[in-house]
Amino acid sequence: MFEKGFEDLSVIDRFLDLKVNHQEEMQEIVQLASELCDAPIALITLMNKNIQYIKFKVGTTLEQLASNETFCQYFREGEEVMIVEDALQDDRFSNNKLVVESMVRFYAGAPLRTHDGLYVGSLCVAGTEPRNLSPAQKHLLKVLAKRVIQIMELGLSLDILKKQFLQAKNSEIKLRSFFESAGSCHLLIGKNLEVIAFNKNMAYFIDKLFQVKVFAGQSVKHILKGDMLKNFISEYHKALRGDSVNYEREVTFNEDIMWWSVTLDPGYNSEGQIIGISYTATNITEKKVHQQQILEQNECLMQIAHIQSHELRRPVASILGLVELFKANNYTSDPHELIMLGRAAKELDEKIRAIVALTE
Template structure:
């Protein structure tokens, strides 16, 4: 077995055997991918020795037992998003059992899940029983979601190692730092006295940029935050210290920028299962939120256009067609009054078309 494949399999096993605390987050990502791409099926798969393991899914008809020629296996040679608008016209998929039989897949889009060190763990994919295409916004969103999945999995593994080894031996900090610094998120470990135990560079850079304060071990939370922000933070720390994990998404406006955060407060335990601190983690999800809002805005525009087409557009068209039938009966002779009424209908039709164009701009 090539060394590269052995390394990849070790990476896959690392995440297959990991009890991920953020299962709900990954399931929500699968459901979000399904909703935003308007497909009934979405999957997160990890591939181990040619066998796909479906960790999260939206469609019950997709079973664990699939042959090696399954869809996601074809992503192995690709680094980017793969889209097949109609699988019946693609030799790689046309004879697949899930194309020729239930659920009769016709559309497929998949993107590899690639770790920061280049290992392909599996894929995020969406499928439909009808041929279709994805918009540029939907394609971009799939790419963002695939990165988010890897971030969560890598961070969960990093945090798992961090918590275990930090509790067992403080002198393991150098080794743990390589995991703690992985990804682009802000991480902070806080003691029961709300003093900072350790933090990553992203957190240090953020605090210095926003609050002009340099983080250091031992600094208290109230030396950084103030007002309502401090009150909320302390309340959430107290809940975590009582054993209640907290997770939410929030938009926060700072003096010179606004950021959407996915924030978690997790209790930190020692080997005797006693809570000794808090793991605070903040992920910047601004880009995903902006694209979600863009998709929602586009959908609203489409609904308005559909309403105009089904209601406002029919009336002037019906009127014009009625006048044409009347003109035919009169050997294409029309009175001045009839022509004026037809002119009104024509102007109404023109304005309705202008309204549709405005919605699409």
């Protein structure tokens, strides 16, 4: 069961207390999960031993639930996506408050699991009609759940970083331990555009993209050039004024297209003064690829629906009309009628082949 993951409640409480900087992106994730899974309800939840807190949501006004009222209490160890096709027919949920009062019938959830295996919540979708998810939708839910935990762990790490490192620039060992344990690209920049610290991932990409060996004390002006430098300085000054900057960017790397989620956050000292910024870039190519796949699948379904509802009617109507004509003439026909029947059958065959092609 899900609650077996709660070995360290203090860690979960830290996630609950965390002020997530990516509020807009987290809300976009639940909106995306709702739309691409065709579910009216989508939630990002955090759960301690007694209460499930609903942090971001679409389609509900609920703020929290008792742990024994939740669906995700039944997550099994190692389970990537839990599906409940019809809660009313499931003994675990048939008397559940959500099923009885809110008419929830369908549920699909992906657990939020930290890098060290601790379960802290879920990304889930729900609806009032029994159904299932397609394999592509299940995979998308799993990918989005990974993105949620990336954002939360990054926020937690940056929170620690800003409290520990930016209070004293000589905390390099602590900073390095955090930087090199994370999969994203990290860079700390001072108030004069000087590089304070960076991780191996950042050094690698700077070297490959700009042919520059980055080092502490180096000016960003010696790394970036032209419009890229101009845009970065604009974003940098916005962060220095106390605003978080968030955006997604497409980059060509080794002839491959990669998508990155970029964040610039202000860094404060113990007196609350801004003394620099933290720059973080996270690879979200997989999420973008699967979003595009879902959009392409939806486009194919729309084309199939159009063919079925509009283009199939004409040849079918022609064939039915000719059949009635044959019947009225005691099933005798002239060559012209047979030619018309052949044309209608050919057109119908072409439309069916078009539908088959869209499903391949």
